Amino acid sequence: MAQNGQMDHPVSVLMTGRIGLFVRLPGLPGSRPALLDALHTYADRLAEEPGTELFVISVDPGDPDVVWLNEWFSDEDALEAHRAAPAFANLLGALPELLSGPAGLLRIDPLRLDLAGDIAAGRG
Secondary structure, X not given: OOOOOOOOOOEEEEOOOOEEEEEEEEEOOOOHHHHHHHHHHHHOOHHHOOOEEEEEEEEOOOOOOEEEEEEEEOOHHHHHHHHHOXXXXXXXXXXXXXXXXXXXXXXXXXXXXXXXXXXXXXXX
């Protein structure tokens, strides 16, 4: 509910044309804090990638060494700009000493986004 007693309006957006990725990062045993630090450092520079529209870092509740990413890009050009960005290069340089194996990557094509409540109102 909004502060004035009215319901916040959910945000709903069709996502056609966007590129999405789910990324599984298998950390070395006990490395999750350092892996999260590296990812937060990268996320702090996302303004350098205007075509990166979403970057979500999630921890795996069933495996204390795994971190998941969900990323959305406005289009193929934005995905390529992400891959060429200096901040991404810095992240890639930090990952080898933190991972127990290769990252898992699943490309998706997002169709629709719905946000409700405090997140849609910018109070997340």
